[in-house]
Amino acid sequence: MKKILIASTLSCLAFSLQAHAAKKVDTRHPNAERAIEIPDVQPEDRIGFVLYTLHERTLKMTVQFYPLAKSESRTTVLEKMEKGKWVKVAKSTISEEPYKTTKSDAQSWTALFRVENWDDTVATQYRVVAIDGKATYEGIIRKNPIDKEEIVVAAFTGNTWRDARMKPDIITNINAQDPDLLFFSGDQLYGHGVHLAHWLHFGRQFGDITRNRPTICIPDDHDVGNGNLWGEGGRDWSGKKVGVPNQGYGDPQYVKMVERAQTSNLPDPYDPTPIERGIGAYYTSLKIGPIDFAIVEDRKFKSSPASLEEYLTGQGIENTFSGACPSVPGQPVSILDYPGAKLMGDRQLAFLDEWATHWKGVQMKTVLSQTLFAKAHTAGKLDLDTNGWPQTPRNRAVETIRKAYALHINGDQHLATVVQYGVDDWRDSSYSFCVPAIYNHYTRYWKPNRKPDGQPVAGSDIEFAGDYFDTFENRLTVYAYANPKEEWLNKWANEFGRYAPGYGLIRFNVKTRKITMECWPRGVDVTDPAIPQYPGWPITIDQQDNYGRKAVAWLPTLKVSGMEDPVVQVIDEATKEILYTLRINGTSFTPKVFSKGTFTVRVGELDTAREQQFKKLPALEQSGAETLRVKF
Known part of the structure; x- marks a missing residue:
C-alpha cells in the first residue's frame, strides 16, 4: 500500500472562502444568521409544519408549533378524512420542554403522534387541529408505494443561514419529480444555539413538500450547535483543549430537544438506550415500498481529535492540531488509526449486521447517513471531520453495508460526488452518493495532482475519474463530482453559486434492480429535457454492483x-x-x-x-x- 507521511506544516483547513474574482461580496447579507427570528403569527397560523413517516403500518408524526400564548390550549388533535368527514384518530399534548442555551430562551413547542394499524393501502388526507379549533394544518399521508415499479428519493444537505430566502425553485422541482421520500442528511440549519427560530424557518422553506411526503431529517454538527462533531458516545470534552473547537456534544438538554424536533417522526429506534449524559439514540430502519432504508448516526459514536491527541501523547508521539487536522511529523498516516477508535460504534454496527439479513417484503436496501466513508475531496491534507477516519472502523462500516448490497446516500461535504468504496481492493464495496449542498458557501473540490493510483474509470470523459487512495489510505473510485465553477451562477445560486449547489435524486427501479443517481443544480427547470444535470450525472448502477468484491x-x-x-x-x-x-x-x-x-x-x-x-x-x-x- 502507498505510504503517506504526515507533514508537520501542511494546513488541512484550506477550505476558507476564496475571494471573488470580480467583486467583494458581503457574505453576512441581511438574510444571515443574526436576522432569523421567530415571527409573530396569528393563532390560526401557530402550526408551523409537519414531519411524518409511515413504516409497517405505524404512522409517526411530529408537529412543530410557533410559541403559544399562556392562555392557549396545549392539546392538539390529529384527524383523518373518512367518507367526507373528519374523524379523530389521536390526541397529543404540546411539549414545552426548554432548549438549554445561553443564546436563546426557547421551548420545544412540539406535539408527537403515533398511530398503529394505519391503513397504508390508500392515500389519506389528514388534519392537525389546535388552539381549540382556531389553528388547522392539512396534508396527505401517502399510501405505501409497494406496487410502484420505481421508488424515488430526493436527498438534501447543507441549508446554510447565508441564504435565508424561500426555496421556490426546489419546491417547484420536487413537486414535478414527485419523490416518494425526502431525506435531509444534516445541517438543516446553522442556528448554533438558536434552534427553534431556524427550525421554524426551515419549515417555512420546505413545509410545502414535507406535509405531503414521508420525510427523514437527521441532525448533523450545525444542527446541534457545533462547527464539527465527534460525538464520542456523548462524552463531555468541554474542558479539553486540543485546538479543535466543538468536540463532543454541548449541553445534553439542547441536543435532546434538537433530536426531538428533527427525529421523533422516525420509526422507533432499534435500541433507544441513551448514550452518556442522557442523550438519545435514533438509528433505525424505514421501509418505503420494497426498499429498506437504514438510518444511521455516523457522528454520535465517532472518536474525537481529543481522544487521538490523548493517545498520541500517551505514546510519546509529537503532535499538533490545526483545525480538524493533525500534524505528526515523520509518522505514517496509519498512526492516526489508533486502537479502540470508533466510527459507527459497536451497538450501531450490530444493528447494521442484523438489518443486512432482514429481507421480508424487501427487494433493495440503502443506508442513509450524514456523510460518506472516505475523504472524497482534495482541499487540504487530512480532515478528521470526514468519515475516512478512523480507518479500521471505517473499513468495518463499509464491509457491513456491502453485505446487504446497499447504496449509501449522504451529504455534508459541500461537494457532490459519486464514489465506490474499496477495502482490500478498489471497487470491492458499495457506491456512495454524496449530494450537493442546498446553498453551498464552502469551497471543496476533487482535483488530485496525480494520475489515478489504480485504474481510470473506463469510458469516462470526466477528468480525475478513477481509483485513488484518499489521504487516510482508504481506497475509493471516483465516478463524478461537481467542482465549483462560475458557470453555476444564477438567480437561486448567486454569490456562492459557483460552489455547485443543488440536490440529489435517486431512482430505484424495483423491476430491473437498477439504481439511477441524478444531481440537479439550483434554479433549473427539471421538466425541460434540454436542461442538463451536473457533468457526469446521471449515473446508473446495478444493485449487485454494491458488492463489487471479486470472487475467489x-x-x-x-x-x-x-x-x-x-x-x-x-x-x-x-x-x-x-x-x-x-x-x-x-x-x-x-x-x-x-x-x-x-x-x-x-x-x-x-x-x-x-x-x-x-x-x-x-x-x-x-x-x-x-x-x-x-x-x-
Missing part, C-alpha cells in the same frame, strides 16, 4: 422453481460469518465466495416454512460448473 470461487448455480425472487444468504462454515444476503432478481443465481472451503446457502423466505438450507457446499473454481435445483 463460486458455489453451484441455484435454479429455483415455485418461487420468484427468493432471498439467498451465504454463510462461510469455517468462520460462521454471513457473507451476504440478497433477494435475487428472478430464479437463477450463482453465489460468489471469497475463499476455498465449504459454505451454507439459505434460499427462500428466510425464517419461514418457505426456506431451504444447503450445507457443506464446496467452493468451485468455475462459475456455473454445477447446478443446484431448489423446488418450492
Whole structure:
C-alpha cells in the first residue's frame, strides 16, 4: 500500500472562502444568521409544519408549533378524512420542554403522534387541529408505494443561514419529480444555539413538500450547535483543549430537544438506550415500498481529535492540531488509526449486521447517513471531520453495508460526488452518493495532482475519474463530482453559486434492480429535457454492483422453481460469518465466495416454512460448473 507521511506544516483547513474574482461580496447579507427570528403569527397560523413517516403500518408524526400564548390550549388533535368527514384518530399534548442555551430562551413547542394499524393501502388526507379549533394544518399521508415499479428519493444537505430566502425553485422541482421520500442528511440549519427560530424557518422553506411526503431529517454538527462533531458516545470534552473547537456534544438538554424536533417522526429506534449524559439514540430502519432504508448516526459514536491527541501523547508521539487536522511529523498516516477508535460504534454496527439479513417484503436496501466513508475531496491534507477516519472502523462500516448490497446516500461535504468504496481492493464495496449542498458557501473540490493510483474509470470523459487512495489510505473510485465553477451562477445560486449547489435524486427501479443517481443544480427547470444535470450525472448502477468484491470461487448455480425472487444468504462454515444476503432478481443465481472451503446457502423466505438450507457446499473454481435445483 502507498505510504503517506504526515507533514508537520501542511494546513488541512484550506477550505476558507476564496475571494471573488470580480467583486467583494458581503457574505453576512441581511438574510444571515443574526436576522432569523421567530415571527409573530396569528393563532390560526401557530402550526408551523409537519414531519411524518409511515413504516409497517405505524404512522409517526411530529408537529412543530410557533410559541403559544399562556392562555392557549396545549392539546392538539390529529384527524383523518373518512367518507367526507373528519374523524379523530389521536390526541397529543404540546411539549414545552426548554432548549438549554445561553443564546436563546426557547421551548420545544412540539406535539408527537403515533398511530398503529394505519391503513397504508390508500392515500389519506389528514388534519392537525389546535388552539381549540382556531389553528388547522392539512396534508396527505401517502399510501405505501409497494406496487410502484420505481421508488424515488430526493436527498438534501447543507441549508446554510447565508441564504435565508424561500426555496421556490426546489419546491417547484420536487413537486414535478414527485419523490416518494425526502431525506435531509444534516445541517438543516446553522442556528448554533438558536434552534427553534431556524427550525421554524426551515419549515417555512420546505413545509410545502414535507406535509405531503414521508420525510427523514437527521441532525448533523450545525444542527446541534457545533462547527464539527465527534460525538464520542456523548462524552463531555468541554474542558479539553486540543485546538479543535466543538468536540463532543454541548449541553445534553439542547441536543435532546434538537433530536426531538428533527427525529421523533422516525420509526422507533432499534435500541433507544441513551448514550452518556442522557442523550438519545435514533438509528433505525424505514421501509418505503420494497426498499429498506437504514438510518444511521455516523457522528454520535465517532472518536474525537481529543481522544487521538490523548493517545498520541500517551505514546510519546509529537503532535499538533490545526483545525480538524493533525500534524505528526515523520509518522505514517496509519498512526492516526489508533486502537479502540470508533466510527459507527459497536451497538450501531450490530444493528447494521442484523438489518443486512432482514429481507421480508424487501427487494433493495440503502443506508442513509450524514456523510460518506472516505475523504472524497482534495482541499487540504487530512480532515478528521470526514468519515475516512478512523480507518479500521471505517473499513468495518463499509464491509457491513456491502453485505446487504446497499447504496449509501449522504451529504455534508459541500461537494457532490459519486464514489465506490474499496477495502482490500478498489471497487470491492458499495457506491456512495454524496449530494450537493442546498446553498453551498464552502469551497471543496476533487482535483488530485496525480494520475489515478489504480485504474481510470473506463469510458469516462470526466477528468480525475478513477481509483485513488484518499489521504487516510482508504481506497475509493471516483465516478463524478461537481467542482465549483462560475458557470453555476444564477438567480437561486448567486454569490456562492459557483460552489455547485443543488440536490440529489435517486431512482430505484424495483423491476430491473437498477439504481439511477441524478444531481440537479439550483434554479433549473427539471421538466425541460434540454436542461442538463451536473457533468457526469446521471449515473446508473446495478444493485449487485454494491458488492463489487471479486470472487475467489463460486458455489453451484441455484435454479429455483415455485418461487420468484427468493432471498439467498451465504454463510462461510469455517468462520460462521454471513457473507451476504440478497433477494435475487428472478430464479437463477450463482453465489460468489471469497475463499476455498465449504459454505451454507439459505434460499427462500428466510425464517419461514418457505426456506431451504444447503450445507457443506464446496467452493468451485468455475462459475456455473454445477447446478443446484431448489423446488418450492
